[in-house]
Amino acid sequence: MAESRHLLDVDDLTREDIERVLESARSFAEVLRRPIKKVPSLRGKTVVNLFYEPSTRTRMSFEVAAKRLSADVMNFTASTSSVEKGESLKDTALTLEAMGVDAVVIRHPVAGAPWLLRQWLEAAILNAGDGMHAHPTQALLDLFTLCDRLGDLEGRTIAYVGDILHSRVARSGIKACRAMGMEVLVVAPPTLLPPAELEGVETGHDLDAVIPRCDALYMLRIQKERQEEGRFPSLEEYTHLYQLNPRRLGKARPGVVVMHPGPMNRGVEIASEVADAPMAAITAQVASGVAVRMAVLFTLLGGAEGGERVA
C-alpha cells in the first residue's frame, strides 16, 4: 500500500503496511465504541460499492465503514442496474469516473476484475472479492481477530480446512498469515486442493493429525454444488472426515481460535456446538470487519504521497 492507492490483494502490502492497518483498526474499533460513532475524516469523499455478486456482510460492512468516516456512499447492485441492459464493466467504470468518485469497492465473479478497473479509473480501487482469486480485506480482518485473540502472531500455526481450491478467503488469508510470520497448513480432500502446490504451505488430508499443532483453525464453507460436481462422494463423508466437532476440538491446544468466513453450514464443516463455543471467533470476525475496512479506506483516501504533517 506504501506505493499504491489501491488494495487489490495482500501482495500489495508489506508486513509493515499490514501492521499499520491493524494499528489504525484498533483505534477505529475504539471509535465504534463511542457514543458518536462517526468521525469527519473522509468528509467530501465519495465511495461506490460496486457489487456484481450477492453479498450481505461485506457490502454492509464497507457501507458502514465509509459512513462512519463521513464519506458519501453509493451502492451499485448489478441486478438492479444497466448491467441488466448489457452495460459493460468498462462503461460502468467510465460513468463512475465522470461522476468523480474517490474510491470504488468492487466485488465481481470474475478473477482480475479489480485490476481491469484500475486501468480505467483514477479512483482508489478496493477488491472486495474477485471470483476465486482474492479477498484482501477479509484477510486483514481475520488477522485483526487473530491478533486480538492470540497476541503476537510470529511463529503461531494456523490451518485452513476445507475447500481451498475455490476459496478466495483462503488464498488471501494464507498470504497474509505468512507475511506475519505464521506457519500455515492446509487440510482438505485432494480434490479440493489447488493443482499447484501453495508456496511455503504444508498440505495434508488428515484433520485429526494436524489439530493438536494449531493455534487457529480456519473452517471454510462447503458449497453444495461442489459435491454435485463430484469433488467428494457425499456431505456425510465430508462431515465425517473434516467437520470440526466437539470431539476433534477436544484434541486442540488450550486457547485455540476457531474461525469461519461465514455464512456457515452448521452441521457440515462446523458443528453447531463448536460454532457457538467461546473459542469461536466468528462473530468477532464480523465485528472486526467494520474497523478494518475503516482503516483501509482511511489509509487509501486519507493521505497523500510525499506529504508532510504540520502541527
Add this chain to the structure above:
Amino acid sequence: MAFKERVKVMEEADIRRAVQRISHEIVERNKGAGNVVIVGIRTRGVPLSLRVAEAVSRIEGLEVPVGRLDVTLYRDDLHTMSQPVVKETHLPGDIEGKHVVIVDDVLYTGRSVRAALDAIIDFGRPATIQLAVLVDRGHRELPIRADYVGKNIPTSVGEKVRVALKEVDGEDGVFIGSDDG
C-alpha cells in the same frame, strides 16, 4: 527532513517550572480541581498532560483524571499527510459538565487544537474546554489562543520548534532550529 538544532531555549528546570505554574493556574482558574479533566494531545502532549495532572493532584490532594487524544481523524489537512496512522484515544469517563484542559507541546497554526475541540465535543458536552501549551510560537491560522502558556517563543515561519521530553526523547528541552536540507 532532519531537524538541525540551533538554540536551546528551555532547559529541564524551565520546563519543570512552567508545568508547575500552569498547574497552579489551572487550580486557581477552576477554583480547585474537583471538576477538572486533563487531556493530552498525542504525541508529546500526553507525557506533558501526565506531568500537569500529577502536579495538580499534588496541589489539591486529589486524583485528577487524565486522558489522551489522537486528533488525526479530525484534521483538515489529511490530504497533506503521507500514510496517516490513527493512534488510540482514551478519555477517562464522562466529560459532560467537566472543565476539560487540553495539553499540547507547541501551539502553532491552531489546526491541531481545532481538531482536538471537535474530537472532545464528539464525546460529550463539557462545561468549558481550556488549552494549556508548553510553547506558543505564534503564526495562528485560526482564531485560537491558549489559556495557559509555558513560554512564548516568537519565531519565523522558516524556523522549527522541537520539544524534547524524557518520556519520549530521553531528555527535557526546547530547541529552535531549522530543517536540515
